[in-house]
Amino acid sequence: MLPYPDDAHDRSHEPESDDLRDLTRPRPRRPMRLGAxxxxxxxxxxxLSLVARDRAAAPEPPRAWSEPPRAAEGARRAIAATEPLLMLRANAAEPTPQVEPARWNSGNGQREDSVSQGAFDLIEAPYLLVTATDAGSRIEPGSSLFVTLVRRAADGRGLSVLRTGERGVVATRLGGFETVETTLSAAGKRNCIGFRSLDLKAVAIDGWLCGILGQAPEARAVACAIDRIALAGRVTATLGDDIAARASACQAEEAAAAGPGDRTGSIAVAEAAASNNAAKTRRK
Known part of the structure; x- marks a missing residue:
């Protein structure tokens, strides 16, 4: 029997069951749980903030040194090399040359060996720096001599290139070298000659020579300093047999000062003067 409409209306107003009232009843524990x-x-x-702050304030642990990435060919040459790329022949009248640790150019992976003699602060003695770069079989366009000198000065030496001046070329037994007048600056200033090899292929040589007491060195002094460079045997083998026969500005002036034969110094000068006086006597 179907319910009457009035009965349906009356049922809509019946009180809700206990289950429905439980669902709508506020629970006092919920705010407490949310607060917890x-x-x-x-x-x-x-x-986490405290941990992050402590890590930021704590000094970083020292990292193990690792060689910069370089070409595989450069790595093979580095392993095969058992001797420095260059040395300086000792001169008893000058300070002992100091061999610096080999470095690697991070840009091209090439090995760079440097030898220095004297110090920038000791103006009573020349200051010589020579660097050899193992170019290997790669022929790459190099940077300008000015850029090379700026990098050498700032590379752990605390120097800067203040200005450059007249350029030139000097002949050495290692071939021609480009030169430029350079003023290096630190706590003081020194007038130097920067140089870079022009004819070498397997190795590139650059550096500078600073004169004494604020004076710039002469071209002959630069040639004589370069002539003292002794390259590694494997590098010398690529230079050819004519290296000993190459003309040098240093050797040319030494030969002129020596005079005829193998006589040197004041003996040759005295003999030349005596010969001139004898000739004048005969003409009278």
Whole structure:
């Protein structure tokens, strides 16, 4: 039997069951649980912030040194090399040459060996720096001599190139070298001659020579300094047999000062003067 409409209307106003009232009844524990979760989250965030701050303030542990990436060919040459690329022949009247640790150019992976003699601060003695770069079989366009000198000065030496001047070329037993007048600066200033090889292929040589007491060195002094360079045997083998026969500005002036034969110094000068006086006597 179907219910009457009035009966349906009356049922809509009947009190809800106990289950429905439980669902709508506010629970007093829910705000307490939410507050506890918020407190735990805040404590966790504060702890992470403290850890991050301590790590930022603590000094970084020292990292193990690793060689910069370089070409595989350069790495094979480095392993095969058992001797420095260059040395300076010792001169008893000058300070002992100092061999610097080999370095690697991070840009092209080439090995660079440097030898220095004297010091920038000791103006009573010349200051010589020579660097050999193992170019190998790669022929790459190099930077200008000015850029090379700027990099050498700033590479752990605390120097800067203040200005450059007149350029030239000097002959040595290692071939021609481009030169430029250079003023190096640190606590003081020194007038130097920067140089770079022009004819060498397997190795490139650059550096500078600073004069004494604020004076710039002469071209002959630069040639004589370069002539003292002794290259590694494997590098010398690529230079050819004519290296000993190459003309040098240093050797040319030494030969002129020596005079005829193998006589040197004041003996040759005295003999030349005596010969001139004898000739004048005969003409009278």
């Amino acid at each position: 979760k918020l407190a735990v989250s805040a404590a966790l965030i504060a702890g």
